[in-house]
Amino acid sequence: MLSFPSTALSYSGAINLSGDWDAFKTKYAKTYASKEEEYKRFDIFAANLKQADSDNAALGQVHELHKTQGVTKFMDLTEDEFKVMYLTRKTGSTFADMNGVLPEFNGECTACKRFPEHAELLKDPPASFDWTAKGAVTPVKDQGQCGSCWAFGTTGDIEGTWFLAGNKLTSLSEQELVSCDKGTDQGCNGGLQEDAFKYIIKNGVTSEKNYPYTSGSGKSGLCKKEKESPVAAKITSWNQVSKGGTGEDKIMTALIAQGPITIGINASPMQKYTGGINNPFLCLKSRVDHAVLIVGYGTDKGVDYWKIKNSWAADWGEDGYYRIVRGKNKCGLAQDAVHSVV
Numbered sequence: 001m002l003s004f005p006s007t008a009l010s011y012s013g014a015i016n017l018s019g020d021w022d023a024f025k026t027k028y029a030k031t032y033a034s035k036e037e038e039y040k041r042f043d044i045f046a047a048n049l050k051q052a053d054s055d056n057a058a059l060g061q062v063h064e065l066h067k068t069q070g071v072t073k074f075m076d077l078t079e080d081e082f083k084v085m086y087l088t089r090k091t092g093s094t095f096a097d098m099n100g101v102l103p104e105f106n107g108e109c110t111a112c113k114r115f116p117e118h119a120e121l122l123k124d125p126p127a128s129f130d131w132t133a134k135g136a137v138t139p140v141k142d143q144g145q146c147g148s149c150w151a152f153g154t155t156g157d158i159e160g161t162w163f164l165a166g167n168k169l170t171s172l173s174e175q176e177l178v179s180c181d182k183g184t185d186q187g188c189n190g191g192l193q194e195d196a197f198k199y200i201i202k203n204g205v206t207s208e209k210n211y212p213y214t215s216g217s218g219k220s221g222l223c224k225k226e227k228e229s230p231v232a233a234k235i236t237s238w239n240q241v242s243k244g245g246t247g248e249d250k251i252m253t254a255l256i257a258q259g260p261i262t263i264g265i266n267a268s269p270m271q272k273y274t275g276g277i278n279n280p281f282l283c284l285k286s287r288v289d290h291a292v293l294i295v296g297y298g299t300d301k302g303v304d305y306w307k308i309k310n311s312w313a314a315d316w317g318e319d320g321y322y323r324i325v326r327g328k329n330k331c332g333l334a335q336d337a338v339h340s341v342v
Contacts, residue, residue: 017046020071028073028315041076048075052272058281070274072316082271085218086312087289088147088190105241105250105339109257111164121256130296130307131260136160137295138171140320142313144216150191151177152311153262153291157193158200158340160259160295162233165342170232173211180223187220193262193291193338197238200340204231235340242337245285245329251337252297260295260309261339264288265324266331270310275318277305279325285332294337297326306333 021042024030032038052069059068074082111118115134131137138159143152151174163169178187181199185191210229215221241247241254241261255261267290269280277300296307304326314320324330 017049020049021045024071024075030076044078045075048272055272055281059279068274068276068278069272072272072274074271077271079268079271083289084147085145086143086147087149087267103237103239105239105254107253107257111257111259114164114166118256122253125252125256128296128298129256130298131160132295135169136163136259137309138169140309140314141174141213141311142216143174143311145218146178146188146215147190148174148178148188148215149291149311150185150193150196153293154193154196154200155205156260156293156309157262158205158233158235161235161340161342164259167233171208172233173206173208175213175215175221176206176211176225178215179221180225188215188218194238197235197338197340200235201237204234206230207232235342237341238338239341241339242334245334247334247337248327248329251294251334254339255294255297258339260293261337262291262293263333263337264335265290265292265333269331270322273317273322277303277323277325280331283331285329285335288332288335292322
């Protein structure tokens with residue numbers, strides 16, 4: 001066990017967390033280049049844990065929800081480090097279709113081709129719904145220390161759309177997007193699902209098997225797509241499901257009618273999320289910085305929630321998933337929801 005001098009700590013009493021620190025390092029296989037670096041990371045860990053306790057107390061007092069903040073694999077990172085490494089989704093749509101207008105969701109039930117019962121579900125939406133139970137969602141993936149969430153949000157959306165069009169569920173290649181989409185998307189330095197859709201309309205996208213992910217260390221890599229990497233899925237267009245705080249009902253309808261929906265969200269509260277239904281007290285809607293995939297919704301102990309697939313591996317959150325309150329545009333989740341069309 002490393003002995004921490006008092007000069008390494010930013011507030012009194014943090015030294016008592018050394019046991020928690022050792023458990024954290026063991027669970028997430030954390031190692032550091034020097035004692036000085038470990039002192040620094042322990043200090044950040046202690047401050048983050050103190051903030052998590054404070055956030056949980058505020059949630060309990062204001063929202064009457066159970067604890068959702070605690071020790072995650074990101075607890076040795078400052079908020080700024082976390083954002084640079086794992087977020088960096090670009091803001092604002094940068095592409096319009098040939099008519100200059102991004103088409104809005106038209107209510108068409110493309111899922112009804114494979115699941116005819118969805119026509120009735122749209123008339124009377126069920127209390128809960130989950131595409132993971134219907135085979136339209138691939139296993140949780142891991143973007144690593146790369147700001148490529150935009151690529152994972154894009155592939156997750158198209159994986160569901162392609163499946164519902166009558167095809168086999170196929171895990172699609174984020175690496176192709178990170179390395180080869182050289183338009184306004186910038187690999188590990190950020191991107192936007194709308195722009196990735198534009199790339200795929202033109203080029204299609206190969207499978208993860210043909211072009212596996214290698215950017216977990218933070219390097220975008222050179223484009224290595226070859227002719228022997230066949231197109232595994234393609235789309236013709238996409239539409240805007242929601243743009244603004246009043247769009248959550250549209251997201252629910254589109255979810256049932258057309259499959260999982262990719263959205264942008266303010267992910268600051270997700271750094272310390274361990275499980276439960278998150279309802280952050282302070283989470284600005286104007287700071288949407290992460291791309292994720294809404295796969296379902298439900299109600300737990302009287303609290304309505306969205307179920308969201310993330311791209312930080314299965315050792316984060318609820319086996320890689322995130323639940324956040326529904327009906328409040330919390331963290332700007334309805335600010336920019338888009339969906340692919342085969």
